[in-house]
Each structure stands twice: as C-alpha cells, then as structure tokens.
Amino acid sequence: GAGVSQTPSNKVTEKGKYVELRCDPISGHTALYWYRQSLGQGPEFLIYFQGTGAADDSGLPNDRFFAVRPEGSVSTLKIQRTERGDSAVYLCASSLTGSGATQYFGPGTRLLVL
C-alpha cells in the first residue's frame, strides 16, 4: 500500500511568514510523529499524536510551532513568524500503534527560510 506522504516536498519562504506542512500517514495508523532534521543531525522529536490528540508535544521548540490532526489521519504542522533557524527537513512518521511499533517515515519537507 501507499507509504507516508508529505507535501510540499520543498518550501521556500521569507522570514516572518506563516507556513503549513502536511503529512498523510499510512491508512489505519493511529500514531503520528513530527520530527525536524538539520543537516548532519538525527531527527529531533517535535510532537506525537495518538488518534486526534497530541499525546506529547514537549519537543515543540516554542509557541510559534503548532500541529493538528483533527480527524485522526492527516496532520498539519504550522509554523508562525518563521525564522531562518527554522530551516530544516521536517519529517513525519506514522506507526500502527504508539507502543514500540515500527515508525514509517515520509520523504520529508525541506523548509528554507530566507
């Protein structure tokens, strides 16, 4: 079946603008994760959803970052007043359940803030 998909694949924006990044998980997967990966680094946890609720948002760096998953499937990561330091690859992953189940990653959205 289809894997995790993310759109857009690349996003260039200007400092101060608002961006939305979308993740379509594998159908039937209840758990969804957002990560941020900077060059030469491992994925950095941002937020985890179980169903519609954010079970753990402790990785969100500040209140400019927000994520939703209103129907328990597609998720959107929203970044307000973007800063140059937000430039990174934003990865989404989904798993069948949250507990020790394999996380399947999407291809990522490469965000560049000028």
Add this chain to the structure above:
Amino acid sequence: GENVEQHPSTLSVQEGDSAVIKCTYSDSASNYFPWYKQELGKRPQLIIDIRSNVGEKKDQRIAVTLNKTAKHFSLHITETQPEDSAVYFCAASKLTGGFKTIFGAGTRLFVKA
C-alpha cells in the same frame, strides 16, 4: 533532559569487514531501542530494534546488543557490502507512558569496495 550519544560520527571499513556503532542513553526508563538507516536524500528506515527484556537480537548480517546497566547499546554489521554505506541512527524511547523517540546524531558509514 533525555539524550542519546552516538559514536563514531564517521566510520570507514573495507568491504567484508565488520562495523560497530555504539550508543549510550541517559533516561533509565527507556526500554525500546530502534536503529534506522538513512541513505542520501532518502527517508530513515528501520533496520532492527531491541527491547530491554533481551540482551541481543540478530537478523542476518545485523545484530544489536543492549547493556541496560551501563545504558549502552550497539549495532554490529558483519560482512559489510558497499550497499551498507549510509547514515545509521540509534534511538531510544519508552514502550509505555510516553512515546517520545530520541535519536542519536548519526554515524556515516562508508564501505569501500
């Protein structure tokens, strides 16, 4: 806070040799340790994982060992092949009470033919 340290950052081996990557974790409550392989420009993919109720797990040329007391775990790749060249990430998380996954910084493995 939680932290996972990974060494070495770069590893170069000759085809056919073994490669070992080591990680340490700080949160003693961590009990699930996956390893991911990320090829250039591609998404991370799970290659093997281990839970804290076992000390070793093997899958063909890949094995992972876990020392809970020392909070160390390692990835062993035997008979390396050029297609093993990639960045490898270790990670740690808990199976209950929170599923935050903490990744190491990665090891870039080069297998020379």
